[in-house]
Amino acid sequence: xxxxxxxxxxxxxxxxxxxxxxxxxxxxxxxxxxxxxxxxxxxxxxxxxxxxxxxxxxxxxxxxxxxxxxxxxxxxxxxxxxxxxxxxxxxxxxxxxxxxxxxxxxxxxxxxxxxxxxxxxxxxxxxxxxxxxxxxxxxxxxxxxxxxxxxxxxxxxxxxxxxxxxxxxxxxxxxxxxxxxxxxx
Numbered sequence: 001x002x003x004x005x006x007x008x009x010x011x012x013x014x015x016x017x018x019x020x021x022x023x024x025x026x027x028x029x030x031x032x033x034x035x036x037x038x039x040x041x042x043x044x045x046x047x048x049x050x051x052x053x054x055x056x057x058x059x060x061x062x063x064x065x066x067x068x069x070x071x072x073x074x075x076x077x078x079x080x081x082x083x084x085x086x087x088x089x090x091x092x093x094x095x096x097x098x099x100x101x102x103x104x105x106x107x108x109x110x111x112x113x114x115x116x117x118x119x120x121x122x123x124x125x126x127x128x129x130x131x132x133x134x135x136x137x138x139x140x141x142x143x144x145x146x147x148x149x150x151x152x153x154x155x156x157x158x159x160x161x162x163x164x165x166x167x168x169x170x171x172x173x174x175x176x177x178x179x180x181x182x183x184x185x
Contacts, residue, residue: 007129014108015097015129022094023139027057027150028064030170033083038162040154046120047127047138053154054127055162060147061086065175067144072172084170090163091150095136099126100148102141116143127151 031037044050058064065086072079099105106112110122130138130153137152152162 005125007132008125011109011125011129012133015126015135016133018097020095020135021098021139023096023137023150024092025059025090025150026165027059027089027091028061029055029057029087029089030064030068030084031087033085033169037085037087037164037167038089038154040152046123046143047140047151048131049124049128051128052131055152055154057089057091057150057152058142058145058147059150060142060145061088063142063145063147063149065170067142067149069172069175070144078172084172085167086170087167088165090165091152091161093136093152093157093161095134095156096150097130097135097138099138099140105140115141131156 029037038055040053040055042048042050042052043054043056045054045056047056048054056067058067068084072082099108102112102115105115105123105126108122108126110126127138134156135153136156137150140149140151141147142149154162
């Protein structure tokens with residue numbers, strides 16, 4: 001399990017002063033075929049330090065695909081054996097930390113000029129503070145697409161808060177062709 005530094009009291013105060021919002025809506029998630037798409041896990045990714053269960057989703061289908069494609073494309077060879085599915089989920093949760101743009105994230109101390117970078121130190125501290133303070137998740141800007149991501153702290157959610165509506169296989173080659181040539185950010 002990752003080691004965690006002491007929480008910054010000033011960051012805790014800033015996060016705790018923000019409004020807690022309900023969130024009801026449709027989100028998208030890309031996962032591996034055969035894996036339950038509503039289960040979170042401690043991924044040690046952008047908004048979690050690997051110490052609690054998180055489910056990363058996006059309000060936009062293309063946002064979910066862009067996030068996963070970015071990480072797959074960082075491999076020396078794009079994985080050809082991975083079978084991915086894109087899932088449409090409905091979510092009904094309360095107590096969400098709402099950070100709808102990079103300016104809101106920057107107000108919590110993150111260097112927003114590096115928002116898309118792979119240094120997750122500041123964002124993990126914000127996510128850890130939100131979890132510690134009892135938030136059920138976070139609404140944050142995507143680093144890979146012009147949309148919002150919905151990060152859910154699954155161990156805090158009531159049964160039935162996330163429901164699978166549909167899923168379909170992802171053809172990464174077709175998706176890449178449909179977007180045209182782009183370089184990862």
